[in-house]
Amino acid sequence: MNTRAHSPATAERPGSAPAAVPPASPLLEIRGLEVVFNGFRALNGVDLTVNRGELRFLIGPNGAGKTTLIDVITGLTRPSKGSVTFDGTSLAGRREHRIVRLGIGRTFQTSVVFEELTVLENVDLAATFRRPLAALLRQRRGVPDAVADALERIGLAGLADRPAKVLSHGQRQWLEIGMLLAQRPRLLLLDEPVAGMSGDERERTGELLTEIAKDHTVIVVEHDMEFLRRYASQVTVLHEGAVLVEGDVAAVQADPRVQEVYLGRSRNERAKDGESA
Amino acid sequence: MSARWRGAALFAAVALLVLAVAPAVLDPFRLGLLAKYLCFAIAALGIGLAWGQGGMLTLGQGVFFGLGGYSTAMYLKLHDAGPGNLPDFMVWSGVEELPLLWRPFSSPVFAIAAAVLVPAAAAALLGFLIFRQRVRGAYFAILSQALAAAFVIWLVGRQGLTGGTNGLTHFYDLFGHDPEDDGTKRVLYLVVALVLGALYLLARQLVKSRFGRLLVAVRDGEDRVRFLGYDPAVVKTVAFAVSAAMAGIAGALYVPVVGIISPSLLGVVPSIELVVAVAIGGRYSLAGAVLGGVLLNWAHTTFSEQYPSGWVYLLGLMFVLVIMLAPGGVAGGARRAADALAHRRRPEPGRPGTTPTPGPRRASEPEEAVAP
DSSP states (O other), X not given: OOOOOOOGGGOOOTTTHHHHSOTTOEEEEEEEEEEEETTEEEEEEEEEEEETTOEEEEEOSTTSXXXXXXXXXXXSSOOSEEEEEETTEEOTTOOHHHHHHHTEEEOOSSOOOOTXXXXXXXXXXXXXXXXXXXXXXXXXXXXXXXXXXXXXHHTOGGXXXXXXXXXXXXXXXXXXXXXXXHTOOSEEEEESTTTTOOHHHHHHHHHHHHHHHTSSEEEEEOOOHHHHHHHOSEEEEEETTEXXXXXXXXXHHHOHHHIIIIIIHHHHHHHHHHHHO | OHHHHHHHHHHHHHHHIXXXXXXXXXXXXXXXXXXXXXXXXXXXXXXXXXXXITOOOOSOHHHHHHHHHHHHHHHHHHHHHOTTOOOHHHHHHTOOSOOGGXXXXXXXXXXXXXXXXXHHHHHHHHHHHHHHTTOOTHHXXXXXXXXXXXHHHHHHHOHHHHOGGGOEEOOOOBTTBOTTSHHHHHHHHHHHHHHHHHHHHHHHHHHHSHHHHHHHHHHHHHHHHHXXXXXXXXXXXXXXXXXXXXXXXXXXXHHHHHSEEOGGGSSHHHHHHHHHHHHHHOTTOHHHHHHHHHHHHHXXXXXXXXXXXXXXXHHXXXXXXXXXXXXXXXXXXXXXXXXXXXXXXXXXXXXXXXXXXXXXXXXXXXXXXXXX
């Protein structure tokens, strides 16, 4: 049973796309997005455009609305106002799995993998969602190419037949990224992929990210400034539910507003944390 | 590989025991009882699939068991009454014309098909409505239990249509054979055993397939599954419908074997009893569910003969003990013992380059070979 991805809409193979695609065509367009939770404005008029092939970092202090933004794009949270358009299709009112089927995949801050399934089965399930349910009734024979690719990329091929519950925290994050790759999405959303990782693991994740970004459109939510400096090019800074600054990493870092709200604030916060602890 | 052959050998051994040894050594009465236990085991198998694999704690399987049972019983009643006549209980209730609902059941083919398809369709409809609204966990359990309660009330209330509290009983002719005849009982027993074996293999195939892996994924992280591009409601609905069909088949076989179907067999208590049987046998293992179905109903019959009122207390006690001490039930315990034995014989070589730090353990995990 051969198992390439089949749908023509998602035939964009890693490794083949970027050269053919014009550099500045928008894949994701967000306009005037507002989200209100019980009177609290989590997002307050966000505009964001992400082009094909771009690696975009999304930063901002705690509560700036980064994860909320990801949640809206992926259908987990319903916006009160504004629009999200993916490749010309509005995402309004679509349920989560429908949005995945359009080609948007995500990972979570606290990685959720299926502990009872093997590493291979985790990735395999991610790879096969486009098949009809009846086709899933057959037993898996061999390893589909997309799955083998993903396992190789995240460096867990050696653990393929082990249950996911034996993985370390860092390996779980990689497994999530592997599952995401196996989905062959056109847009990848990574929510704090290096949170809680050791130095070595951060480095490996950074390399993985650089590698993935070569042939994918990626949005990364990140807290870690050091990681940002090393691996980011385009950065969007969110503050209090709105876009504060957008630009390349050097320009954003030099911007006094960013220093004030983000760096300044985070230093204050750290001081506050120190007091309260 | 060797594990696979071991499994096949075990299955063959059990099949031999059930198909050849049991009919040879048991007297017709005991064989009939065993056939009854095997009927419950079929329903338990369905619960193992829905609950053990899919995480749907269904406390209303009695409804589907009943739908299957009443389908067969309605055919048998009409057959006994003969064309144009009413079943005996309708005459006693003063019903003068055969109710519309009964008419198609004069055909045995329709009745047998209905015994499988009606429960499956009911579960599919119900499941899809419930699961789409993301009702799950305890809420689903309570809903399914309420369904069982409501079904019983309806059955009891419609005396003329359903036979009320007495249910449907007194069957005299089973496809041309006397149901009381020893030969008929033996054949019935074999049919039940073969159906159970076939359904077990079917369920096993389902669990091993990608769908089965997906079902486990839905059980352990329904919300995460959505972000893999699947609709968990569909996955759960399919599993629930298959489980209901199995309960329906169990009920359909139960009627000729035992000779009665009545509301007291499919209310809240019998439904819960089935779930307890699966918990005791081992819900994460299909074989465990089957074993539980047989063992618990054997214990029920045996114990009730001595202490009729004590059974419910014993049942409750067993349930609490299993949940507290052995969440994996008998099958989980057996697997753990086998794993421990295998480890002692052949210690696992350390894998270089990996750091297997187990994540937070959950109490519900049955298959942990390592002592905490």
